[in-house]
Amino acid sequence: KEGRYKGKKFSSVCHFFGYQARGSLPSNFDCDYAYVLGHISLHMIAAGLTGYMATVANLKDPVHKWRCAAAPLTAMMSVRRHLRGPGAIPIGKPAIHPSPIDLKGKAYELLREKASSFLLDDFYRTPGGIQFEGPGSDAKPITLTIEDQDYMGDIEMLKLYLDKVKTIVKPGCSRDTLKAAISSMISVTHVLTVMSHPLNAELPLYHFN
Template sequence: MPTNFDCDLGYAIGYAAGVFVEAERTGLLVDISKLKEDVSQWEVGGVPFSSLMQFKEPEPGDRSSKLTYSIRPRSRLLYDLSYESSMPDPCERTLVSPGPAQFEGPCSGTKTQTLCMPQAQRVRQMAKTEQLIKELKSKASAGCQVEVLKAVKMLLQGGVDLMKQRPDLDGRR
């Protein structure tokens, strides 16, 4: 059963996705930060899908090469691994059992345990998630024609170019 935090997060993601669709901002992944704070302090934004991918063009004149792509690794989070050394030995750690989810009362606003974990554990979880996404992507694109992939790339690049032209989106103009 989802907790109040799960419901708030799901609602925020769905609402933001609806705002993106209504504003015709397709190709964006909803990004919510400051999840450890109160819901009113969360920051909601969008990340272009194309920024998560790398495309490698085939060499000019080489018709046997195919367009390749991959998801970028999140190496920027590896700085968090220094926190791993501060973890106590497993036999010295305190067992945390939050019990059943509370929907009312003083414990209803308790944050999920994942947000309370040291960053190193979350980095490992994210790495595993990225590996699973990569596997899913390779299975989903198996047998996909090169022309389709090129068309998708062209559409994503067009979206990026359009966003760069809008002064209200990048905040620099």
């Protein structure tokens, strides 16, 4: 017996799997990275956290040296103010801070240095399919291996310097020390504000809470 759809309305949904078909299998690094992100997500769920994103730093190092964290989305957001017309009240729209390509970073410098060679020569770290054993199986993206930046490590370093300031500038310190600290903090705050919100086009999300 021929089956027929008896509903009131039918609308087929098509999906293009071209990218999935052309994509390669995940590498060992991809698997480790995905596993760690899932592990962090499990801890966030267990802690009842919402509005957070799982992050991993020190990816260029071995897995046991990776730094795991949960970053609130609001810390990465700002409110862009839009004007609909002259005299209109600005309308705030939350958005994630853009992360443009660092044209002064090591990855881009290496690309510019090797650009002419890429046109003529073949550069393959693994001349074939993804390998899970043997030489090259644990290779990581070049953009990770050539960077010497440690984001979470820099955050910890900043905290150490702030703690030193609290230790030096406390009741009983000299007036000159206090003035120097205030002047320096004002300058740093001004510079960071300009860098974070150019032309006052954006304001941190917490300003609107």
